[in-house]
Amino acid sequence: MPFYSDDLIEEVRSRNDIVDVISNYVRLQKRGSTYFGLCPFHNEKTASFSVTPGKQMYYCFGCGAGGNVFTFLMEYENFTFAEAMQALAERAGVELPVQEYSPQMKREADRRQRLLEVNKEAGKYYYMLLRSEHGTQALDYFKKRGLSEETMRKFGLGYSDKFSDDLYHYLRNKGYEDELLKDSGLISYDERRGGHDKFWNRAMFPIMDVHNKIIGFGGRVMGEGEPKYLNSPETRIFDKSRNLYGLNFARTTKKPQLLLCEGYMDVIALHQAGFDNAVASLGTALTSGHANLLKRYTREVYLTYDSDGAGVKAALRAIPILKEVGIVTKVINMRPYKDPDEFIKALGAEAYEERIAQAENSFMFEIRMLEQNYDMNDPEGKTAFYNEVAQKLLGFTEDLERDNYIEAVAGKYQIGFENLRKLVLHLGTKGGITAKKPPLKSGIHENKKKENGMKQSQKLLLTWLIEDTRLFPVIGTYITPSDFTEEVYGRVAKILYEQFEETKTVNPAKIISMFESEEDQREIASLFNAHIHNIETRADMEKALKETVVRIKKNSIDHRSANLAPTDMAGLQQLVADKRQLEQLEKMHISIE
Known part of the structure; x- marks a missing residue:
C-alpha cells in the first residue's frame, strides 16, 4: 500500500463530508443531530444505521459495522485503503503525490496494471474486428438476436478472428511479452504450436468489474464447435466467484431490485429493453461470493433463470445462498418462454414488467417445486x-x-x-423448534458477542468524552488512559486525551484512520457510539458518570494489583494512592456544569 502522511489522510477525510458520501449509497433521514437509514451491510426492516456529522462517523446498532468515510468505501465498494484514498481525493479535488511502493508491491501493482492493459487492448481489437469484414458472421449473429448498434457499443461486443494465433501476433506486435500474455489467460502455449489464442472464431463479450475495467472475456462459438460458450480462466485480475456480468451498469440503477440471469445475452437483452438492473454470474453457479457482492448493491434479487429443468435447479440452489446473506429473493415466471431474451422478443418489455410485479416469493416457489415430487x-x-x-x-x-x-x-x-x-x-x-440459527458465512457482522460490563463501561466513558468535551477536566482528575484495561481502548484513550490537551477539541474520525485492521476500526467505531437509554436528566447523567468512573477506576486498580511485581515499589505506592483516591471518589458528587 502506498504511504500517505497523517496530515494528507486527514485533509482528504475532512474534505469529504460523511453524510454527503454515504447519501450516494443509503437513503438517510435526519433525526435530531444524527441521520438514520437501513444498513447496507445487513438485512433489516427498521433503520439502525446511523451517520453522525459531528463525529464524521457511521455506526450500525444492529450489526456493529462502523467507521469513518474511508472505512465505508472499503466495506461497501470492497476498496483497499489506497483505492478509497484515491476515490475520495478525486471527489474533493485533492492531488495525491506519487507514492513509492516496496519493490515487491510495485511489481505486483505493475503486473496487475499490465494485465488490465492487455485486456483493454484485446477488447479494442475484438471490437474493431466485429466491425470489419472478418466479423460479418458475428455481427449478423448479434443483429439476429435483436441487438442495436448502441447496445453493442455499450457492452463493447466484439469478435475473435478464425485464425487461432491472430490476437497473439497482434499483442506481441504491441510489445507485450509471452509471460504476461500467458498470465492474462488470453493466450495458451505448447511446444508444437507456440503461442495461440484462447478465443478464436467467437462472438466476444468483455467482462468488466464495477469500475468498468475489462478483467476477462466470454466467447460464443460461431458455427459448430465445443464448448458453445467459453470464459477466460481465473487470473490475478479475474475471479469468477466475485464478479457479475453487467454489474458495472446495474450498480447505479434506480430500480429497487437486481435481476439475476443465467447468461450474457439475457443481461444485454434486458438492458436494451430498459431493465438496467440485470446481472449474471460468469458461467458458474451462484456462490456466496456473488451473494455478498449483490448485497452491497441491493436488498432484493429477482431470479430470472431459464424456465427449463436446469434453470429451476439453479434457482433452487441460489435461493438459500442469497437468503444466507439476508437478501430477499423472488422468482420471475417466464413461461411459456425459456428465458428473458425470448420472453421480451415475444411479448415485449411491458409484459416482462408485469411478470416482475407478479414475481413469486422464493419460499412459495420452493414449495411449488417440491409439490411436483408427490x-x-x-x-x-x-x-x-x-x-x-x-x-x-x-x-x-x-x-x-x-x-x-x-x-x-x-x-x-x-x-x-x-x-x-x-x-x-x-x-x-x-x-427442536427453537434451535439456534447457524452463523452466517457472509462475512457480515451479524453475531455481535455479548460484551462484559467492564468493556461497556469503558466504551460509555469514551463516547461521553467525545460527545461532551467539558467532561475532560472532570474525568481527567480520576481517569487516565492507562485505566482503560482493554488494549485498543487504552490506545484510543491516549490519542483522545492528547487531542484534547493540544487543541481543546477531539476528532474521533481521524483516530479511526490511525488503525489499519478493519476489526480495530469497527471496534473503535463502537467505542464512540455506546449508549444507555435511561438517562433523561442532568442528575441521571451525573449519577451514571460517577458510577462508570468508579467502576473503571476500581477495575484498573484490581487489574494492576493482579499483575504487580513484588519488587515494584513505585507501582505499589501508586496503587495505594489510587485506592485512597477511589475512596474519596465514592463519597463525592461529580457535577457537570
Missing part, C-alpha cells in the same frame, strides 16, 4: 408432502414469520391453518 391425488402422497412442507417451515425461527408462512401455505394448499401449525409444532418439538 402425487397429490393420493392421500399418502399428500400427507408426505405436508410433512415435508412442515419440516421446511421449521426453518423460520421467529414465531410471527413462521405463522405468516404457515398461513400462506395453508391458504394455497387447502389445509387448515391450525392443522398445519400443529404439525409444524409437533415436528419442532421432536427436532
Whole structure:
C-alpha cells in the first residue's frame, strides 16, 4: 500500500463530508443531530444505521459495522485503503503525490496494471474486428438476436478472428511479452504450436468489474464447435466467484431490485429493453461470493433463470445462498418462454414488467417445486408432502414469520391453518423448534458477542468524552488512559486525551484512520457510539458518570494489583494512592456544569 502522511489522510477525510458520501449509497433521514437509514451491510426492516456529522462517523446498532468515510468505501465498494484514498481525493479535488511502493508491491501493482492493459487492448481489437469484414458472421449473429448498434457499443461486443494465433501476433506486435500474455489467460502455449489464442472464431463479450475495467472475456462459438460458450480462466485480475456480468451498469440503477440471469445475452437483452438492473454470474453457479457482492448493491434479487429443468435447479440452489446473506429473493415466471431474451422478443418489455410485479416469493416457489415430487391425488402422497412442507417451515425461527408462512401455505394448499401449525409444532418439538440459527458465512457482522460490563463501561466513558468535551477536566482528575484495561481502548484513550490537551477539541474520525485492521476500526467505531437509554436528566447523567468512573477506576486498580511485581515499589505506592483516591471518589458528587 502506498504511504500517505497523517496530515494528507486527514485533509482528504475532512474534505469529504460523511453524510454527503454515504447519501450516494443509503437513503438517510435526519433525526435530531444524527441521520438514520437501513444498513447496507445487513438485512433489516427498521433503520439502525446511523451517520453522525459531528463525529464524521457511521455506526450500525444492529450489526456493529462502523467507521469513518474511508472505512465505508472499503466495506461497501470492497476498496483497499489506497483505492478509497484515491476515490475520495478525486471527489474533493485533492492531488495525491506519487507514492513509492516496496519493490515487491510495485511489481505486483505493475503486473496487475499490465494485465488490465492487455485486456483493454484485446477488447479494442475484438471490437474493431466485429466491425470489419472478418466479423460479418458475428455481427449478423448479434443483429439476429435483436441487438442495436448502441447496445453493442455499450457492452463493447466484439469478435475473435478464425485464425487461432491472430490476437497473439497482434499483442506481441504491441510489445507485450509471452509471460504476461500467458498470465492474462488470453493466450495458451505448447511446444508444437507456440503461442495461440484462447478465443478464436467467437462472438466476444468483455467482462468488466464495477469500475468498468475489462478483467476477462466470454466467447460464443460461431458455427459448430465445443464448448458453445467459453470464459477466460481465473487470473490475478479475474475471479469468477466475485464478479457479475453487467454489474458495472446495474450498480447505479434506480430500480429497487437486481435481476439475476443465467447468461450474457439475457443481461444485454434486458438492458436494451430498459431493465438496467440485470446481472449474471460468469458461467458458474451462484456462490456466496456473488451473494455478498449483490448485497452491497441491493436488498432484493429477482431470479430470472431459464424456465427449463436446469434453470429451476439453479434457482433452487441460489435461493438459500442469497437468503444466507439476508437478501430477499423472488422468482420471475417466464413461461411459456425459456428465458428473458425470448420472453421480451415475444411479448415485449411491458409484459416482462408485469411478470416482475407478479414475481413469486422464493419460499412459495420452493414449495411449488417440491409439490411436483408427490402425487397429490393420493392421500399418502399428500400427507408426505405436508410433512415435508412442515419440516421446511421449521426453518423460520421467529414465531410471527413462521405463522405468516404457515398461513400462506395453508391458504394455497387447502389445509387448515391450525392443522398445519400443529404439525409444524409437533415436528419442532421432536427436532427442536427453537434451535439456534447457524452463523452466517457472509462475512457480515451479524453475531455481535455479548460484551462484559467492564468493556461497556469503558466504551460509555469514551463516547461521553467525545460527545461532551467539558467532561475532560472532570474525568481527567480520576481517569487516565492507562485505566482503560482493554488494549485498543487504552490506545484510543491516549490519542483522545492528547487531542484534547493540544487543541481543546477531539476528532474521533481521524483516530479511526490511525488503525489499519478493519476489526480495530469497527471496534473503535463502537467505542464512540455506546449508549444507555435511561438517562433523561442532568442528575441521571451525573449519577451514571460517577458510577462508570468508579467502576473503571476500581477495575484498573484490581487489574494492576493482579499483575504487580513484588519488587515494584513505585507501582505499589501508586496503587495505594489510587485506592485512597477511589475512596474519596465514592463519597463525592461529580457535577457537570
